[in-house]
Amino acid sequence: MKDVTKMSDDFDRWYTDVVRKAELADWSGIRGMMVVRPYGWAMWEAIMRAFDDMIKETGHENWAFPLLIPREYLMKEAEHVEGFAPEVAWVTRAGGDMEELEEPLAVRPTSETIIGPLIKRYIQSHRDLPKLTNQWNSVVRWEMRSRLFLRSREFWWQEGHTFHASAQEAIEEASMILGNYRSIAEDWLAVPVLTGRKSPAETFPGAVHTLTVEGLMKDGLALQMGTSHYFGQNFARAYDISFSNKENERELCYSTSWGISTRLVGALVMAHGDDSGLIVPPKVAPIQVIVVPIYRDDESRAKVERFVNSWAPELKAAGVRHRVDWRDERPGDKYAHWELKGVPIRLNVGGRDADAGQVEMVDRLSRARVSVPISGIGKRLSHELDSFQTKLFDRAQQFQRDSTFELRTLEEVIAHFRERGGLVWADWCGDGEEEARIKAETGGVTIRTIDESAKPSGKCFVCGNPAKYRVALAKAY
RNA sequence: CGGGCGGUAGCUUAGCUCGGUAAAGCGCCUGGUUUGGGACCAGGAGACCGCGAGUUCGAAUCUCGCCCGCCCGACCA
Incomplete structure (x- = not known):
């Protein structure tokens, strides 16, 4: 019953099986x-804590803005409305008699259009800037096709919205946040990412530019793991968010917004999991170490229990999140169970171990069994977890390298993606019509990022004219 | 949102063609034997057969509508 579909048989089914059987999430009906579910939410909580700490460090503050947005507000920024209109859900009736509202209220798909008109009252002077806001909430986007964590009609995220006195400062803000996102992906989730700028077709509606963090999943598809947008004065103009500068002139703010979501839990599943289930990076693992006691009767159980109790507090003291599985199951069941749940390290502890003053340590990656002395166990495990985190990242990075290619023509790109997925670097001229053509002719391959730090050396892979950009192409979720 | 497929116990499914009030495995509960890689024996609980109409003496089964899910497509900042 616990068995999951093999990844190689059907990746999508594997993904759904793992998410549901490892008790991360379910559909609601x-x-x-x-x-x-709690095990999935706990991973999101770890991400929340990590990111919240990062932004507090740089002066950001959490706010709460309304869930419902008056239509009038939503409509003000033309490009933004156009981009979001197809996925907005509306509240049109309320009250016991379900009376029609005078003005429909949009359920926020993102909050630029409610924060804009509300934040302006707190911004009068250049002394009020920058205004660095963030909120942790959920948003609703009326998706036509859903997948657990990756694309659901409601998802949980943070949305940061900042307002600045200069373009320069706002641009720097957006890129600083992108750096934080890279850190969340790489240092916390152990998922190596490409960072860069989005092409025009992929830029957030209303943004001057969008920066992105893109990861590669085990099926060879790319996943957008976070975006950070620079708006210039677009939203400030739409909502008249202005301030008096030092010369006592009225000036429009420059703003940004940025977000990461529960989609990251899906990313971690697809970047690390295997046929046995999840593999959770220690830094976000709700349980980092699972202890499986092995005994045959009350007497041996008591012995193992005494032994475990003698050193378990040391794990807590060392900051290791652990649990002892005293459920009345056979050890083999427990091994399979915790492997499915992706717990990084398991300790098998039986009578023999108690006698020898040691435990048998098994890690979820290698599954090699090693006997380790209980003396200094807290420190040892803490070290093992760090090493596990590193190995997981290295493994994912190796996969990314092995799945990255360099191609020169559209024909090569088409042929490549007919055969497999992965990331393809190519030089591109930047023509907007070509971007649509790439997508159409390759069966959905898109430009995931533009690497602004690299200079193109050759010709555009589509038209052969001199190239302006280095782009990473991939099929994406 | 279009096309295709599906929904029967917690899970996976049989039964549906040919209408007669539901079956199995796993899981769950109780007791016992077990326990260093997914145990076994015995007993037990558990199903408005997705929902609603219709046809019929009688519907899981036939018809229609709706809801939910899966696959393909469109869409997805």
Whole structure:
């Protein structure tokens, strides 16, 4: 019953099996709406804590803005409205008699259009800037096709919205946040990412530019793991968010917004998992070490229990999140169970170990069994977890390298993606019509990022004219 | 949102063609034997057969509508 579909047989089914059987999330029965279960939510909590600490460090503050947005507000920034209109859900009735509202209210798909008109009252002077806001909430986007964590009609995220006195400062803000996102992906989730700028077709509606963090999943598809947008004065103009500068002139703010979501839990599943289930990076693992006691009767159980109790407090003291599995199951069941759940390190502890003053340590990556003395166990495990985190990242990075290619023509790109996935670097001229053509002719391959730090050396892979950009191409979720 | 497929116990499914009030495995509960890689024996609980109409003496089964899910496509900042 616990068996999951093999990844190689059907990746999508594997993904769904793992998410559900490892108890991360379920569908709710309400189309496209998911239930995030405690084990999945705990991973999101770890991400929340990490990112919240990062932004507090740089002066950001958490706010709470309304869930519902008056239509009038939503409509003000033309490009933004156009981009979001197809996925907005509306509240049109309320009250016991379900009376029609005078003005429909949009359920926020993102909050630029409610924060804009509300934040302006707190911004009068250049002394009020920068205004660095963030909120942790959920948003609703009326998706037509849903997948657990990756695309659901409601998802949980943070949305940062900042307002600055200069373009320069706002641009720097957006890129600093992108750096934080890279850190969340790489240092916390152990998923190596490409960072860069989005092409025009992929740029957030209303943004001057969008920066992105893109990861590669085990099926060879890319996943957008976070975006950070620079708006210039677009939203400030739409909502008249202005301030008096030092010369006592009225000036429009420059703003940004940025977000990461529960989609990252899906990313971690698809970047690390295997046929036995999840592999959770220690830094976000709800349980980092699982202890499986092995005994045959009350007497041997008591002995193992005494032994475990003698050193378990040391794990806590060392900051190791652990649990002892005293459920009345056979050890083999427990091994399989915790492997499915992706717990990084398991300790098998039986009578023999108690006698020898040691435990048998098994890591989820190698599954090699090593006997380790209980003396200094806390420190040892803490070290093993760090090493596990590193190995997981290295493994993912190796996969990314092995899945990265350099191609020169559209024909090569088409042929490549007919055969396999992965990331393809190519030089591109930047023509907007070509971008649509790439997508159409390759069966959905898109420009995931533009690497602004690299200079193109050759010709555009589509038209052969001199190239302006180095781009990473991939099929994406 | 279009095309295709599906929904029967917690899970996976049989039964549906040919209408007669539901079956199995796994899981769950109880007791016992077990326990260093997914145990075994015995007993037990558990199903408004996705929902609603219709046809019929009688519907899991036939018809229609709706809801939910899966696959393909469109869409997805």
